Amino acid sequence: MKRAMFGKAATAALLAALASACAPPAAPQRPAEVESAAAGWTRPPEIQTVQRARSGLVFTGEAEPGARVVLRSESGAAYAAAADGRGRFEIRMAAPAGDLWLRPETQIGQDAAPSPDRLLIIGDGRGPIAVLRTGGPTRRLDHAPVLGAVDSDGRMRLASGRAAGSAPVLVQAGGESVRVTPDAEGRWSLMLRPSDVADEIQAGGARFAWPGELAGGPAPRVERAGQGWRVAWTGAGGARQSTWLPDAA
Structure with a gap:
């Protein structure tokens, strides 16, 4: 609040x-099923949690059901997973070397919906991990x-x-x-x-x-x-x- x-x-x-x-324009209300690019709008993914695993980091969140969710770096490296029928997804990645900036993105067919947010991983994942939000409070994970x-x-x-x-x-x-x-x-x-x-x-x-x-x-x-x-x-x-x-x- x-x-x-x-x-x-x-x-x-x-x-x-x-x-x-x-702040980006407010998104219209959408039904739960996957919608095509012709509809004119695709919901960007929302990163909600992170867990440190032995092999690295595990991110979970919500996106369009059935969509492909991508965390893309400025260098072009990407980490991806598919959302299930309820829109839940899980992305696993090795802990990065140093600081890493990632942009969440939803892909449905040829349609891509990049998020205005930034996912920041500091200090090889041993420092803060946060979603920096345009027009809203930063969300620490x-x-x-x-x-x-x-x-x-x-x-x-x-x-x-x-x-x-x-x-x-x-x-x-x-x-x-x-x-x-x-x-x-x-x-x-x-x-x-x-x-x-x-x-x-x-x-x-x-x-x-x-x-x-x-x-x-x-x-x-x-x-x-x-x-x-x-x-x-x-x-x-x-x-x-x-x-x-x-x-x-």
């Missing part, structure tokens, strides 16, 4: 600006602390994470305190006041030193920043994004 730390008017203006800058990510674009900051239960999470930043209620999965997100400098964010009783956003320089790139990883990347429409991923608990 997403809550705001400042007034409704300011929140609405920031969300509208963010949506117009980088690894065992992250209660504050999983802070997304920023120079105009707003969006803190997000996952709680151990359903109890409200107390978040404190910029001299303000807000209790936010997690959703059914324990996930929460909260709009924070903008900040031009590093500051402290408290969530669920833990303290996190946000190092500030990563402005300027090439993108995508990953670097250590404080007790976490700071990421520069480009969302849909070329919008520059900065994401901080605190170290796993």
